[in-house]
Amino acid sequence: MSEILLKNCRVYTMDESVPYAEQILLKNGKIAQLGTRDDNLASNNSVQEMDLGGQTVLPGLNDSHLHLLSYGMALSTVDLSDVSSFRELIAKVQNYIDNNNIPKHEWVIGQGFDEENLQEKDFPTREILDQISQCHPVIVKRKCTHVSGVNSYALDLAGITAEDNEKIEGGKVYLDQDGKPNGVLAENAQNLLSHILPSYSEKDLEKYIKLAGEAFIDKGLTSVQSDDLKAIPGGEDMIMNAYLSLAEKGELPVKVNLQLQLSSEEEITTFIQKYSPYFQSSVTDYLNFGPLKVLLDGSLGGKTAALRQPYLGDQENFGIVTYTPESLDSLLDCAARHHLQIACHGIGDYAIELFLDSIDKIQAKFGGDYRHRIIHCQLTDLDLINRIARQNISVDAQPDFVGSDYGLLEERLGFARSINTYAWKTMLDKGINVSGSSDCPVEPFDPRLGIKAAVTRQDANNNPCGGWHPWEKVSVFEALKMYTVNSAYATFEEQVKGKLAPGYCADMVVLEEDPYSTPPQELDSLSVNKVFINGKIVK
Ligand SMILES: [Zn+2]
Known part of the structure; x- marks a missing residue:
């Protein structure tokens, strides 16, 4: 039985019942016990002790939407x-x-x-x-x-x-x-x-997955939720095989929840028939499947996000929506018949409303706690936010988008509508589960950048002064929660990940500094000194 005792550290557990500790005992890859400096946690003499010299320990960070491959x-x-x-x-x-x-x-x-x-x-x-x-x-x-x-x-x-x-x-x-x-x-x-782009082998994909996963760990991510099936058009099976093979060999560097982008009922049914055994009992806790990812509109930058009112100065342009209300209804109905959680890429207010309408129908028909999700959820208003809260829908936010987009939001939408974008603090206050993510490679995957951006509402150069729409700034605690507890809730893993409490996976980051006493604008330079996954030091 392998035991490790981490001593002399500041542990922010993200667990309401015991929010702070100074020692952690790890046993067989799990958190066994937490205590303060005076407690005697070791249960036997063979325990390996590690003095962390006053460093900070947090649950491993979890990016709720990116594209690893x-x-x-x-x-x-x-x-x-x-x-x-x-x-x-x-x-x-x-x-x-x-x-x-x-x-x-x-x-x-x-x-x-x-x-x-x-x-x-x-x-x-x-x-x-x-x-x-x-x-x-x-x-x-x-x-x-x-x-x-x-x-x-x-x-x-x-x-x-x-x-x-x-x-x-x-x-x-x-x-x-x-x-x-x-x-x-x-x-x-x-x-x-798609028929003329270069082809890849399964071995190539394994190499890319490992390269990306190792880079993620280096910055403190222990779990990522990755939308990869469409990374290569028509390459779903090869991508699945690459992931399954790495998981079986124990070579996935980081824990992955694969978000399944399947765009038709036929694709869903075929995929489920082929891979459902892996859904029921995962190969390892490094690889899990779901939700279904639905791509409903485009991006504000590309003027393809679907809007209820046209783009500013472009009266004919309402963006692009990839499903009609009827075709979305039947796609989601199919997903619900297969008991799939649904995560919808929705950026414009029209796309978000369309998704909520469709979810209303399947909720009325099938019920259940599915924690459906809206990825991005950029342009909303209070009515939409209230609906999202009422329907217990989670939001996958990308704090880095603020820094990249604040200049173009007014240009695309006008000032009045721009006020209703990236409203994460409002969403959190309404009780919505808002998780943190990067949408990498759209934005850099480094979660420290996302945490900083959520707290400061600024870009990498600390602009604009005071933060963009500063009333939507979140606290350091809320930002950390977005990347830990809330990301775990989004995948129904809040009983195993996202907190440091007895029985939870020993997925942890060790930081040189304390994020709570770090000036907000320096949160992106916290030093990630050590990373643990299932009690094993991986950095
Ligand atoms: Zn994405």
Whole structure:
């Protein structure tokens, strides 16, 4: 029986009944006992003692929505998150091609541009991307991944034409003045490329998953809830096999709850038939499945989030919604028949309302404690928030979005509507379970950045002064709760994770500093000195 006694530490347990301790005894990967400095916790002499020298111990952090595999894959693409003009974008991708000797005709993939940060304030079209290369297919994805730009080579290779606009639902091929595709593809129009994008092997995927998982641990994440099935179009089985194989070999670095993005009733039924044995008894506590992830609209940045009123200065544009009310009803009905929790990507107020309407119907029909979720939940108002609270729906928030988006929110929505965005404090005060996440690779996965942003409502450079819509700032305790207790509640794991209490998994982070006595603007530089998963030191 392996026992470890952590002594001389400040333990913030996140457990209401015993909020603070100074010693923890770990036994067989679980928390066995907590005590203060005077208690004698060790039950035998073979216990391994560890003096933490006054450091802080918290439950392991849990990101409730990100894309682990996409992040792992992005490590082998060109990072465009820091480019500030088309010229820089072109130069960066060209350098990548030159430095890596990418052979002609092979794909070049860039990821993470944000047109708001570009001088030109526009999406890169084929005209721009042709300047990178005319002999490589080139795709650059917006940081939200809802909009991409491709060069002429890629457009021709995929055979994309203006007529495709009539065939695709919930997507758009942008056209130039001559009515020809200009290279910008939004939402489902991006699927027109799926048959020509590069292919990966299962071994590649295992490598990417491990790379990403190890990076996550380094910053204090012990659990992540990851939406990966659509990381490679048509690659669901290979992705599942990669995860299952790593779990069976005991090689998943971090605990993963896989969010299952399945977009039709047929996909749901086929998937459940194939994988339900793994749902019932998980291979290890490192891999669990659910909820169903439904993608209902796009992003505010890409002007594809579905709104009740049009975008400011663009009276025809209400965004894109990927399901009709009827098709959403039948999709959710199918999910409910399979007893699936549902997590809906909903950013615009129209999408959120549509989801709530649909949830009302399945709740009335099936009942049960499903803790359905809205991922992002950006543009709301008090009525919507009250409905979310009443329907016991959880919200997966991305505090980092505040820093990235506050500039564009007024531009897209006008000031009055912008007041009702990212209203996490209001939601928490209404009793809504708001969990913390990054949507990585959309934002950096580092949970310290998210905790800081939730507390300060500022970007990495501490702008705007005083915080954006500062009445929505949360306390340090609330921010930590979002990344621990609340994330665990979202996956029905509040009895095993998110707190440090007897019987809970010994998933913990050890910080040099105490977050409660750290100035809010320095919360992103807390030092993660040690990380434990199931009582084992993994950092
Ligand atoms: Zn996402």
